[in-house]
Amino acid sequence: MVASNGLARRNAILGEIGIMQWRLRTPAAGCGEAGAAGAGVDWDGLRAAVRDCTSCALHRSRTQTVFGVGSRSARWMIIGEAPGAEEDRQGEPFVGPAGQLLTEMLRAVGLGREQVFIANILKCRPPDNRDPQPAEIEACSRHLAAQVDAIRPRLILAVGRIAAQSLLGQDLPVGRLRGRVHSYGASATPLVVTYHPAYLLRSPAEKRKSWDDLRLARGTVAPAGP
Ligand code: URA
Numbered sequence: 001m002v003a004s005n006g007l008a009r010r011n012a013i014l015g016e017i018g019i020m021q022w023r024l025r026t027p028a029a030g031c032g033e034a035g036a037a038g039a040g041v042d043w044d045g046l047r048a049a050v051r052d053c054t055s056c057a058l059h060r061s062r063t064q065t066v067f068g069v070g071s072r073s074a075r076w077m078i079i080g081e082a083p084g085a086e087e088d089r090q091g092e093p094f095v096g097p098a099g100q101l102l103t104e105m106l107r108a109v110g111l112g113r114e115q116v117f118i119a120n121i122l123k124c125r126p127p128d129n130r131d132p133q134p135a136e137i138e139a140c141s142r143h144l145a146a147q148v149d150a151i152r153p154r155l156i157l158a159v160g161r162i163a164a165q166s167l168l169g170q171d172l173p174v175g176r177l178r179g180r181v182h183s184y185g186a187s188a189t190p191l192v193v194t195y196h197p198a199y200l201l202r203s204p205a206e207k208r209k210s211w212d213d214l215r216l217a218r219g220t221v222a223p224a225g226p
Helices: 006-016 043-051 085-090 097-108 134-151 161-168 197-202 204-220
Strands: 076-080 117-120 155-159 181-184 189-194
Touching: 043 134, 076 097, 076 134, 076 161, 097 197, 097 204, 117 134, 134 161, 155 161, 155 204, 161 181, 161 189, 189 204, 197 204
Parallel strands: 076 117, 076 155, 155 189
Antiparallel strands: 181 189
């Protein structure tokens, strides 16, 4: 699990009873320029670590890894589940039909894809788009943790059950996790959960709830700005 330490468990319990944690954000190690996000980060090294990763069996079936895309100083980081067929082919997250809906959802809060950073829990496509296995999530977690450390987003939007449960270390359904602001990791980054766009394509009636989630996120941290 991405959030499998004691802090995550404590936060998960506090989150469960509706208490959000606020903590002073400290500059990430290695950051120059008054701790500006992305400063001093070895992006080439992060990319190479993902590109060359053989930590789980998915490396054998992938066409290519899908690192993530967007602004290295994004205020919002969008985290999905895993690449699908189109993402595996193009090497970019959320470019298939679900991705097009995600792009529209972001547009609805005034954001272009280039203003956020979009990544997935897994960097390789699971065969036949099956659910990621816990061991795969664990093996891939160092890459996502490194990305979050590098970008230091002010808000994380977790899209879908796998992302939400992995990031929060909880096993509740999305319907129980959405609608409030959680806290992610030692940085206590505010985290909002919403439905996966692939689910919304199958259940368009739920789109209104997703819009509520985006408004919650926008009210928590303005998606663009200095
Ligand atoms: N679904 C995801 O969760 N991520 C992608 O990149 C594409 C579809």
